[in-house]
Amino acid sequence: MSVQSGAAAPLERVIAAMAVQQRRLGARLHADLAGHIPSYRAVPRELLDEIWHRHFRRALTVLRAGTVPAPEDFDEADVARDRAAQGVPLSDGLRAFRQALSAIRDLFIAEATRRELDPGLIVDRTTCLWELTDVASLRIAAVHRQAEAASALLDARRRADFLRGLLHGTLSTAEIHGGAAVYGLDPSRPYRAIRAVPNGDVAPGALERSLEYHGRRHGRGALLTLLDDTVAGVVEAKPEIGDLGVVAGLGPPADLTAAHHSFRAAGRLLEAARAYALRGVYDLSDLSWRVAVVAEPELAELLLDRYLRPLEAEGEFGALIEESVRGYLDNGRHIREVARSAHVHVNTVRYRLRRFEELTGTSLDAPDTAVELSWALAARELRTSPSDPAGWDSPSIMR
Template identity: 30%
Template sequence: MTRTGKAPTFGALLRDLAADAVVVDEVARAARANSPEVARLPAGEVHRQVVLLVTSGLGALERDEDPAGRDFTEARRLGAGRAAQGLSVAGLLRGVQAGRDRAVELVVRHGRAAGIADDVLLEGLLTIGRYAAAVEWAVVDGHRAAEREFVGTGTAARARLLGRLLLDGPAGTSPGELARFGLRPQGRYHCLLATRTDPALSHALHRQLIRHGGLLGTVEGRLAGLLPRCPGAATVDLLVLVAPAQPLQRAPAMYALCLAALRTATHRRLRGLRRLTDVAAETALDAQPALAELLRGTLLGALDPTDEFHRELARTALAWLDHGQRLDQTAAAVHVHPNTVRYRLRRLREVTGGPPVEEGGRCTVPETVHWWWALRGWLDGH
C-alpha cells in the first residue's frame, strides 16, 4: 500500500488488509511457523481463522461496542473444532498470538505507508486489540468446553492417538495405549479417510463405521480411521477412501496416499466408499502435472479447445479407452451408433496422428496410458 493523496481511515485500512490475500497469507504463515500443531492443519483452515480475527476487529471498530456484548459463537466453535482435532490449547494459542502479532506489524507498516498518523494507528490497534483478546478467550473457552465433553466419552484421547498414528506412526506409543482403543502393535489396519463435510454427516458416517471396530476420529478436519476390517459400503452421501490393510508402521504412508487420492476422487466427483486402489492410476498421474502438460502438447497439440467437434472427438476417444477399446460398449456409453464411434476415432487419428484404431487393432499398454492421460487432461483443462 503506497501513499496517494488523502490518508485513508483506520477502518478502511483494516478492511483493505482483510481483503488482501497476500496479507492474510503472511499472517497465516506466522501462525503456522510458531506452532507445530497449527502447522499440521490445512492452510485453508488457518486462513479462515485469520479472517475471523481480522473481521472481528473490523466490526468492533465500526460499531464501537463493548466486547462483552458480542456473540462469539463462531470463535467458540473454532476452539471446539481444534480440540476435536487433538490440538492442545497451548499450541492453538501460540498460533493465534503469533498471527495476531504479525497482523499488528502489517497494520502499522501499511498504515504509515498510507499516511495514517501514529496516534490514529495506536487508537485503532487498542480498539481491535480488546476484541482480539475477547475472541481468543472465546476460542479457549470453546476448546476447554469440548475437552470436558471429550473426557467423558474418550473422544479427545482417541483423536490424539489417531492423529499421532496417521501423522507420525506408532513409534513411542505403548502396547497398553494401543490396546486401550482396540489396536494391536502387530495388527494390520485399513486407513480410512472421508471428505470434509457438515459435522452431522460425519457423525452419521462415524455411527455406521464404528461397528467395524478399530479407531475413528477427526484428523486435520476430516473423519479418519484405522479399521481391522474393510467396510462393505457407506450409505451417507460422502466420498470415503479405504486403503488396503497394512501394519501400523505404514499408517502415515497410507494416510498420505489417501489424502492425495481424495483430491483426485473429489475432482472426479466420486461419491460413496471407494478403495484407494480404485483410483491409483489417476492419483499417480495427477502427481505429475508438468509431464501431463508435455504429453497433451505432444499428442493433442493439433486439437482446438474452442472447436466443439474436436472436443466431441476427444470425449469419444476417452470413452473408447475407458471401455476396453470396444466399439459397442463405447457407443452405448456415448449414446451413438458404433459406426459413429468408428468415424470419430478415424477423424481424431487424421487430426492428431493417433491413437491407432485400425480394424481389429488395439493400443499397447503404454499407448493406452499416454493417450488416456493426454485426453483426460486436455478435456479437464479446457
C-alpha cells in the first residue's frame, strides 16, 4: 500500500518514535538471547549490536517504503559467515533473527496504535514485516549453509594437510603437538599408521568415516583422511571392521613424531594384502615374511625358476607334484595328512615328493629348501591371484 500524503506524516512519527527506542530494545533482546540461546553467549556484544542495527534499519526502511527487497538484495553474507565462525548453528541464528523481527513488529504495532495510525496501513506494514522475516530467513539459511560448507571444506583441507605432513615426516615436533591438540590426539600415546582402499562397493569417503568410527570406539584416538588415492591416518589400535569392505595395511605402534616410519610399513602391508587378494586389516604379525615376497620380485623369480618351473615340463603330473609339495609344507611334513586330504595312497605322495626332488635337484629335508620353496609357492599364489595384476610389484604404495 502506497502512503498517501495525509498518512505519510503520522507514519514518519511512528518510525521516529521507534528509532528512539532502538538501543533500549536492542539491550533487552541481547539479554534475552544470551539467556535462552547458549550459542549466542560466545558472540561479542559489539557484533550483536552491529547486526541488530542492520536489522532495525532495514525494518524501518520497509515500513517507510511498504515493499520488501528481493532475496538477492539482502547483504546477509557477512552476518551468516560471522555466525558460522562463532559456532552459532543455523537453527539458533534463525531463531534469533525471527525474535529480533518479532520485537520490531511488536514495537511498530504498539507505536502505531498509540498514535492512531490508519488501521489499514498498520495491517499493510505489519504484513510487510512478516514478509521481510520470511524472505530474509530464506536468504540467511542459504548463505549460512554456504558458509558452513566452506568452513567444513577448509577444515578438511587443514586436516588433510596435517596428516600429510605427519605421515610423510615433514612436520616439526611443535607442529605435531599443535595439530594433535586440535584433532584430539594424545602425543604421549603410541599410534599406528593405517592405509586402506575399498574392497567392494564402499565409496572412499564412506570408508574414511567408517574406519575413523571403528578406530575411535572404546575411547581410543583416531584421525583419518583421503590421501593419495587411499584412506590414510593414525589409530591407537587395530580397528574391528566387521563386514566392512576394505583392505588395509596397519603399521607398528610409534610415537606421533615417528608416525612416518609406521606409515611406510603400512604401505608395504597394504600392497601385500592387495597382492594376495585379502580383505580386512593386516599388520606384520598377520602377513609375516609374505610381505617380503611382494617387495622382492627378483628373488621371487629366481625361486620360481629353481623350484616350480621345472615341474611344468611334467604337464598335469607336475601340477599334482606341486599340490603334494604344498600340502607337505602346510601339514607340517606329515605325509599321511597330505594323503588323507588329497584322497590318495601315502605311497603316491611319497613318489610325488621324490619326483620333486629329482626334478629340482633339492632335498625337502634341507631347512633352506623349506624356506625357499614356501617363498616360491607364495609367489606362485600372487601370480594366480584375482587381484590387480599390476598390484603385486607396483611401487605406488610401497613408498
